[in-house]
Amino acid sequence: MGDRKILLIGSAAAIGLLAGGALFLTQQGGAGTGCSASTVAGGMDAFGTEFTLTRQDGQRVTSAEVFDRPSLLYFGYTFCPDVCPLDSARNAEAAALLDEDGMEVQTVFVTVDPRRDTPEVLADYTSLFSDDMIGLTGSDEEIAAVNKGWRNYFKANDAEDQEYYLVDHMTNTYLVMPGTETVEFFSRDTPPEVMAETVACHIGATS
Helix, strand or coil, rough: CCCHHHHHHHHCCCCEECCCCCEEEEECCCCCCCCCEEEEECCCCCCCCCCEEEEEECCCCEEHHCCCCEEEEEEEEECCCCCCHHHHHHHHHHHHHHHHCCCCCEEEEEECCCCCCCCHHHHHHHHHCCCEEEEEEEEEEHHHHHHHHHCCCEEECCCCCCCCCCCEECEEEEEEEEECEEEECCCCCCCHHHHHHHHHHHHHHHH
């Protein structure tokens, strides 16, 4: 484990966030395919949007190119002292468990802090968790639009410090199927084993 990963995960710094997501997201009994542990006001099809963003290798990519396989989508930022690295590691572990069962699932990290999260910074960050993790950034307008598409709240607390600021943000992970279809969300207290089991159910139901 690299020094930076240890520092990120071990940091005790405070962070402002909306843990567990918005009030309109609730976790309860399954519905739909029989795989879901979540219900959402308006239905899961209210989540998602088409986009063009910049990948960590500097290439511009569309949502169709990103979501060409089942994906665990997370919104965060690389300067996040503890929550984002822990969630990213959990998502990568769930994807690894699915890979062991022959299911190809990728992890996608969309920044809520495009000012600091350049493609180079994202490349360094995503490499800490998985060789296959996709990191995405863009202009302020592009990032705002994609966050709006997934109803993800975020706010930079940069009024007094333009460099070492924290960002409030939601911490849900979304399961997005090919075609940018969001079918499930996971709160940050969902264990990787439970996440992998639910994702496998959704994959089986659509295959």
